[in-house]
Amino acid sequence: MIILWFRQDFRLDDNLALINAVEHAHNTDHPIIPIYTHDDHNAETWKAGGASKWWLHHSLKNLAQSLKDQYGLTLTYFSGAAEDIIERLITNNDITHIFWNRQYEPWRIARDTAIKATLKDKNITAHSYNSAMLYEPHTVTKADGTPYKVFTPYYRKGCLQMVGAPPEPAPAPEKCTLKTASLSCEDALTLDDLNFIPSIEWYKTMEEEWNPGEQGALKRWGSFLENGIQGYKEGRNFPDKPNVSRLSPHLHFGEISPRKLWHEAQAASVAQSCENDADTFQSELGWREFSTYLLYHFPELPHVNLQEKFNKFPWNNHTENDHLQRWQSGQTGYPIVDAGMRELWQTGYMHNRVRMVVGSFLVKHLRLHWHHGAHWFWDTLLDADLANNSASWQWIAGCGADAAPYFRIFNPITQGKKFDASGAYVRKYVPEIAGLPDKYLHAPWEAPDHILARANVTLGKTYPKPVVDHSAAREDALSAFSSLKASG
Ligand SMILES: Cc1cc2nc3c(=O)[nH]c(=O)nc-3n(C[C@H](O)[C@H](O)[C@H](O)COP(=O)(O)OP(=O)(O)OC[C@H]3O[C@@H](n4cnc5c(N)ncnc54)[C@H](O)[C@@H]3O)c2cc1C
Structure with missing residues (x-):
């Protein structure tokens, strides 16, 4: 029996584990069983966030349908530590070969290396490929x-x-009916058993934007x-x-x-x-x-500043004010920042330019640790990815390998004026200030009272006043940064 182990490779095209498993099945006439394991146990801190789980559900559903339509195979789901699931499967079934595609998160490398060693001990051949x-x-x-x-x-x-x-x-293997068999296992689940879809339907706006699979x-x-x-x-x-x-x-x-x-x-x-x-x-x-x-x-990338000198950086304490919540909910009073944070909340995505602006705002204007940003993104982004997210936050914070220098502080007003000159992006996500003329859209506090009144904007009431003053925050950030140089 051949196990084809799907992990994060939910496609038929250019999927080397699938292609090679199918070829092996053709050559040996062995049955082939596709499985998916959901492993929160080994992922620990980095288990899939809410937005990712919504995507996973639909992506797996789509994959299961394709496997059925193209090859007559049924995807079987499991949840728990993958090494235990694989151990039980090989104990209870006559498995000779397991095929999978490699992944590169440190916890997966450690887990897969241990699984490979177990399989070798039991004379089961593990075939792994690069498809990512x-x-x-x-x-x-x-x-x-x-x-x-x-x-x-x-x-x-x-x-x-x-x-x-x-x-x-x-190319994907040609459509055919592959020989299959039933697995002897007591812990197999259905997709719905995995409980990826939350009971509160916050994902409705995502359904309109995305088509996972x-x-x-x-x-x-x-x-x-x-x-x-x-x-x-x-x-x-x-x-x-x-x-x-x-x-x-x-x-x-x-x-x-x-x-x-x-x-x-x-x-x-x-x-x-x-x-x-x-x-x-x-x-x-x-x-x-x-x-x-x-x-x-650098497997410590998600946790540790790659440039050690940042370990002494004087971050603000997020419990001392409501700045973190205002950033998360898109209520900073800086329209381009708020538009980005609301785009993220509503669609599970944020444009890269705006990710850089909101990231810089968090770590420089609010001087909050980049870990807060990385964790919020992890839970809310549909594309939350340990490598891209950690490396990008370190880049933005200035502490990464090839990072933006810390003194490069994105100005949220000029970034807005330059990259959203027509205001279409801000007006879409911050509708309460949509009536402001372009001239004041990215800095509503500069608008004269009669213009604010005409646009139905009352700062501090219908839209927040800026959470911090841009120039003062910039100076504070630069002086915090120079304290690093002073301390060596
Ligand atoms: C603070 C911050 C956090 C981020 N977190 C993530 C994350 O968790 N997951 C994620 O996939 N990307 C992340 N990015 C990188 C980037 O913003 C997104 O990959 C990009 O916006 C995705 O949009 P797209 O597919 O339309 O990109 P496109 O411009 O169409 O680019 C095509 C592909 O290239 C890759 N890519 C593009 N830009 C980058 C980049 N700067 N770094 C790495 N890969 C890139 C992505 O896979 C992307 O899908 C982050 C960036 C920042 C500044």
Whole structure:
């Protein structure tokens, strides 16, 4: 009996574990059983957040249907420590081979290494593959064998020059009816038993925006190739433009292959004469690679400042005021920040430009530890990803490997004016100030009283006054930063 173990690779296309398991089943005439294990036990702090669980439910449902339609297979679900589930399965069934795709979170590496050792002891062959990355983290190193810490040399030299273009994607196995069997196990669950859908229906607004699963991912990719990739290099900075792919949750859950994206972007660069746009898109995929690379080589990334000097940074205490709650709920009084935080709450997504603005606001204007931001994002983002989230927060806070310097403090007013000049983004998510003219939309406190009155805005009542003064907060942040230099 062959076990095909799905983890975060919910697609048929370019799924090397699936392709190889099916080939093995054809060659040996063994039955094949697909399983999914939900492992909060080993994930500990990093178990899936609320938004991720909503996505997971729909993505698994979609995968189960595809496996049934294409190969006549039934996906079986389990919950608990994966090593215990696998142990019980191999004790109670005649399993000879297990196929899976590799993942790179430190807790998964530790767990999978232990499982591989157990399987070896019991003469069961484990076959593992890379279906998640363009370049696996251990394959790229500097000439001296140490890991890169700076993105551009990592991507341009280490990946593209030294390793070369990523492999071409492989097609899904052809439709067929595979031999299957029933598993002897008492702990198998249904998808509904996993309880991923909360009883309070806060996810209704997400249902309107997203279509989890492989078909949804392919559709979104097709529409980005048609309407988004041309102009991506510039357009990706503007939250109201259609120039970002919004593929991040699909990529996180393995519903679309990064190899497919990379090669099809390459083809589009020729077909649509948009070389710079396609190159920028590929290099954003490169940032995804770099984050996973950093997490692999610096497993403490989610918890520990990569630049040690930040361990002494004088963060504000979040219990001393309501700043953290005001940031989380989009009530800071800075419209671009509030629009971003509300976009996140309503849709489970936030545009990258705005993620940088709200992140900088939290760690610099409010001087709250980046861990607070990372945890909030973890629970509310549909694309919450341990590598991307941790690396990006360290980048924003200035304490990461190749980070934005701490003194680069995003000005929420000029960022709003520059990247949301028409105000369409702010007006969508902060409707209570939609009536303000563009001139004052990103700084309502500068508007004369009669303009505020005409727009039905009463600061402090219908929309908050700024939680902190921008210039004063900026000065405080810079002086806190210079205290680090003084203390060495
Ligand atoms: C504070 C902060 C936290 C973040 N947390 C996450 C997270 O938990 N999960 C996540 O996937 N991304 C995270 N990002 C990175 C980035 O914001 C998102 O990947 C991007 O906005 C997703 O939108 P998109 O798919 O439309 O991107 P596109 O511009 O269409 O890019 C295509 C893909 O490239 C990758 N990518 C793009 N930008 C980045 C980046 N800066 N870093 C790493 N990968 C990137 C993503 O996989 C993305 O789907 C974070 C950024 C910041 C500043």
